[in-house]
Amino acid sequence: MTVMETSTTLDELDVLDIVDAESRPAPRLRVENLRVAFPNRAGPHQVVGGVSFDLARGECVAIVGESGSGKSVTARSLVGLTGRDAVVEADRLELHGRDTRTLSPRQWRHLRGKEVGFILQDALVSLDPLRAVGVEISEALRLHGWGNRASRATRVLELLTRVGVPLPGLRARQRPDQLSGGLRQRALIASAIALDPDVVIADEPTTALDVTVQAQVLDQLEAMKERGASVILISHDLAVVARLADHILVMRDGEVLEQGPAAQVLGAPRHEYTRTLIAAVPSDRTRGTSLSGVALPEQIAAPAARGTVLEARGLVKRFLTPDGLSTVAVDDVSFDLVAGETLGIVGESGSGKSTTARLALALSELDGGEVRLLGQPWSAIPERKRRRLRRRISVVYQDPLSSFDPRWTVERILLDALPADTARAARLPRVRELLAQVGLGEEALSRFPLTLSGGQRQRVAIARALAPRPAVIVLDEAVSALDVTIQAQILDLLVALQRSEGLSYLFISHDLGVISHLSDRVLVMKDGVVVESGPPDDIFLRPRHPYTQELVASIPDFDPKGIS
Amino acid sequence: MTALRPSVIDAPRVALTKRPWSLYLSIGLLAFLAVAAVAPNLLAPYGPTAIDYDSALQPPSFLHLFGTDESGRDLYSRVIHGTSQSLLIGIGAAFVSLVLAVILGALAALSVKPVAILVDRSVEILFAFPALLLALLLIAITGPSAWTQVFAVGLGTAPGYARMVRGQILAAKNSGYVEAATALGHSRGRILHEHILPNALRPLVAVFALSIGQSIVWASGLSFLGLGVAPPSPEWGALLDAGRAYVTQASWLLLFPGLVIVALALSATSIGRHLQFYLEKGRRT
Numbered sequence: 001m002t003v004m005e006t007s008t009t010l011d012e013l014d015v016l017d018i019v020d021a022e023s024r025p026a027p028r029l030r031v032e033n034l035r036v037a038f039p040n041r042a043g044p045h046q047v048v049g050g051v052s053f054d055l056a057r058g059e060c061v062a063i064v065g066e067s068g069s070g071k072s073v074t075a076r077s078l079v080g081l082t083g084r085d086a087v088v089e090a091d092r093l094e095l096h097g098r099d100t101r102t103l104s105p106r107q108w109r110h111l112r113g114k115e116v117g118f119i120l121q122d123a124l125v126s127l128d129p130l131r132a133v134g135v136e137i138s139e140a141l142r143l144h145g146w147g148n149r150a151s152r153a154t155r156v157l158e159l160l161t162r163v164g165v166p167l168p169g170l171r172a173r174q175r176p177d178q179l180s181g182g183l184r185q186r187a188l189i190a191s192a193i194a195l196d197p198d199v200v201i202a203d204e205p206t207t208a209l210d211v212t213v214q215a216q217v218l219d220q221l222e223a224m225k226e227r228g229a230s231v232i233l234i235s236h237d238l239a240v241v242a243r244l245a246d247h248i249l250v251m252r253d254g255e256v257l258e259q260g261p262a263a264q265v266l267g268a269p270r271h272e273y274t275r276t277l278i279a280a281v282p283s284d285r286t287r288g289t290s291l292s293g294v295a296l297p298e299q300i301a302a303p304a305a306r307g308t309v310l311e312a313r314g315l316v317k318r319f320l321t322p323d324g325l326s327t328v329a330v331d332d333v334s335f336d337l338v339a340g341e342t343l344g345i346v347g348e349s350g351s352g353k354s355t356t357a358r359l360a361l362a363l364s365e366l367d368g369g370e371v372r373l374l375g376q377p378w379s380a381i382p383e384r385k386r387r388r389l390r391r392r393i394s395v396v397y398q399d400p401l402s403s404f405d406p407r408w409t410v411e412r413i414l415l416d417a418l419p420a421d422t423a424r425a426a427r428l429p430r431v432r433e434l435l436a437q438v439g440l441g442e443e444a445l446s447r448f449p450l451t452l453s454g455g456q457r458q459r460v461a462i463a464r465a466l467a468p469r470p471a472v473i474v475l476d477e478a479v480s481a482l483d484v485t486i487q488a489q490i491l492d493l494l495v496a497l498q499r500s501e502g503l504s505y506l507f508i509s510h511d512l513g514v515i516s517h518l519s520d521r522v523l524v525m526k527d528g529v530v531v532e533s534g535p536p537d538d539i540f541l542r543p544r545h546p547y548t549q550e551l552v553a554s555i556p557d558f559d560p561k562g563i564s
Numbered sequence: 565m566t567a568l569r570p571s572v573i574d575a576p577r578v579a580l581t582k583r584p585w586s587l588y589l590s591i592g593l594l595a596f597l598a599v600a601a602v603a604p605n606l607l608a609p610y611g612p613t614a615i616d617y618d619s620a621l622q623p624p625s626f627l628h629l630f631g632t633d634e635s636g637r638d639l640y641s642r643v644i645h646g647t648s649q650s651l652l653i654g655i656g657a658a659f660v661s662l663v664l665a666v667i668l669g670a671l672a673a674l675s676v677k678p679v680a681i682l683v684d685r686s687v688e689i690l691f692a693f694p695a696l697l698l699a700l701l702l703i704a705i706t707g708p709s710a711w712t713q714v715f716a717v718g719l720g721t722a723p724g725y726a727r728m729v730r731g732q733i734l735a736a737k738n739s740g741y742v743e744a745a746t747a748l749g750h751s752r753g754r755i756l757h758e759h760i761l762p763n764a765l766r767p768l769v770a771v772f773a774l775s776i777g778q779s780i781v782w783a784s785g786l787s788f789l790g791l792g793v794a795p796p797s798p799e800w801g802a803l804l805d806a807g808r809a810y811v812t813q814a815s816w817l818l819l820f821p822g823l824v825i826v827a828l829a830l831s832a833t834s835i836g837r838h839l840q841f842y843l844e845k846g847r848r849t
Contacts, residue, residue, distance in 0.1 A: 389749075
């Protein structure tokens with residue numbers, strides 16, 4: 001292995017080279033000083049500056065970074081998919097010893113699939129919606145002149161079986177929209193490895209997948225690695241990377257900040273940014289500590305209310321499906337949210353957790369059961385009476401942008417959220433105070449949310465939720481769309497606000513790490529039912545229900561201290 | 565360890581997109597026509613009905629830019645004098661159409677279910693008739709005049725816009741910001757007034773401009789068929805109708821009014837599109 005160690009001394013490099021030259025064959029992929037630029041009006045804009053690594057048989061190199069780091073562009077430039085405008089330069093770019101810098105698009109088409117497989121993030125847009133997945137995979141074989149019709153059909157079934165698709169005969173005849181997210185992603189992997197390419201590039205292959213499905217996809221990639229394939233894994237998720245990677249490149253703003261063996265990068269990171277990234281990963285080990293390095297207030301304020309602030313008993317919600325049948329989205333769900341605490345509801349897509357959030361907010365009519373807020377009837381009273389009480393419970397959504405009126409500035413959004421009885425003279429000072437509480441400056445007042453970054457928008461959403469001085473805030477996947485370092489800042493902000501304002505949180509998330517970091521009690525939901533509930537230590541260390549056990553086992557284990 | 569640090573907000577990016585020449589041309593033409601509508605005598609060298617039999621059916625020349633008609637009237641002057649009427653019919657029809665559309669669309673999107681279904685079905689039935697047929701029906705009942713033309717064209721084009729308004733209001737009603745406002749405890753009236761109507765109706769400004777162009781074409785079509793303003797009037801559709809008889813000898817009588825109608829429709833459409841783009845730019849994600 002001769003990954004270019006940016007910070008190793010010359011002597012160390014020499015030693016490594018000698019060892020490698022004797023014991024290893026030439027790498028399958030050799031990248032030296034790869035640079036990618038896109039021209040814009042001001043001249044060429046460099047988005048990747050100087051990426052170098054080698055990839056050998058059975059090895060996995062991971063490129064880690066947040067959005068805009070240039071990791072995906074790097075991956076695409078390795079398979080000639082950067083687009084016509086991009087200027088790709090490199091001192092060396094070799095696949096199986098062959099220079100790929102001068103390949104024409106036609107030559108690339110011949111290589112892709114056969115020698116390099118490319119797995120994209122979103123299988124729904126990457127697969128042809130009008131074709132059965134079996135036809136799609138078989139097409140990949142046919143284009144490269146593989147076998148005849150009958151042998152290709154057999155091969156499709158063999159591939160689907162290999163990537164862990166149950167009932168391959170049935171699945172091969174189905175279109176992408178008829179398959180679940182996990183099956184789609186596996187079908188995409190099957191088409192990428194149809195011709196047994198010995199280099200596979202996976203760009204965020206498990207993002208947007210449920211954690212149990214993610215575990216299955218990672219198993220497939222691991223199996224491919226064991227069969228001798230070389231894998232390039234692009235991801236923002238250190239836990240995913242930790243499971244597969246032998247070598248890791250950490251990128252930010254197009255620059256490689258650090259690279260080296262996985263154990264060293266994760267266990268003893270040299271660059272400040274890598275340390276920030278690692279520290280930002282939430283888990284049950286980080287509970288009560290800061291993820292972004294800010295000081296959390298020690299002083300814990302008295303809760304804004306006492307006792308049980310939000311009480312749900314036997315909640316039932318049914319929906320009508322298009323074919324007139326009724327499905328139960330939430331079935332007999334009960335919980336208590338204690339003042340000053342965080343109740344985490346965790347579940348995969350379709351588990352009914354977001355419906356539960358809407359029921360708790362009384363934004364959706366119940367089909368059974370009751371919600372009480374601060375000991376008073378909440379779901380049982382008419383909306384007209386509820387309006388006065390609504391200021392006691394507020395909400396933060398996953399996508400803050402769509403929850404803001406696009407015509408309104410931050411100032412108007414926050415003024416609008418103040419209680420009606422706020423004195424006129426006190427309104428603007430209160431808005432400034434709210435902005436300061438969420439760590440935004442006054443210059444944000446005149447901005448439209450569209451011109452703010454994702455983290456800043458979520459801060460505005462939190463400020464709006466704080467404006468009526470609520471006792472309870474419902475956070476529905478509130479940090480799920482954020483980059484990991486931004487997520488860490490928002491999670492720290494939430495903890496700080498909880499301590500200083502005595503807030504209670506109902507925190508909904510699919511992310512077990514976030515849930516275990518934040519929650520005082522956890523509710524695990526599956527198919528509309530609560531399968532297990534209890535303190536996080538019981539749920540994550542001693543799960544009793546088989547589904548909880550499966551969930552917990554699916555979390556890619558990420559303990560930076562345990563790696564080194 | 566730092567205290568909760570304010571995150572830095574960069575200065576808003578000012579987009580200085582180049583305005584294409586088509587927009588300037590459109591604005592120029594509309595400005596010219598606006599002057600023609602308000603003060604036609606500034607632009608027209610002759611009166612609209614100044615008859616001069618000696619120069620009947622003259623082809624275009626420097627003396628008569630668009631040529632003359634069978635009575636020797638200067639066509640260019642007649643087009644200029646007809647502008648106010650044509651524009652008023654177009655704007656009036658677009659206005660009638662949008663008012664109807666907003667009423668019907670809002671009823672379909674916001675009222676209680678039985679009413680909404682009734683309105684929905686009625687609009688769909690209207691939608692099933694070609695717009696021209698609806699217009700003809702109205703004119704057949706009331707007889708041709710400038711006013712019936714306005715209402716006929718307005719009624720004919722309203723169903724399409726009503727569907728659009730309904731969709732806009734429904735989208736706003738189901739949006740995240742309306743749910744957020746509900747969660748803040750705002751009343752239905754306040755949400756309707758502050759969020760749903762402004763967001764749903766803002767795009768209509770652009771649609772209005774688009775619809776003026778369309779209405780002028782429809783109205784001219786009706787005049788051409790003899791179902792609008794009658795010939796001695798210099799209204800553009802009426803000019804077309806009058807020129808029809810001479811199409812083989814004096815094709816300019818059809819050509820120039822036709823070109824002016826096309827140019828105005830294109831300008832209104834072009835401005836409408838730019839307006840639409842400008843208004844929607846702020847809400848792209």
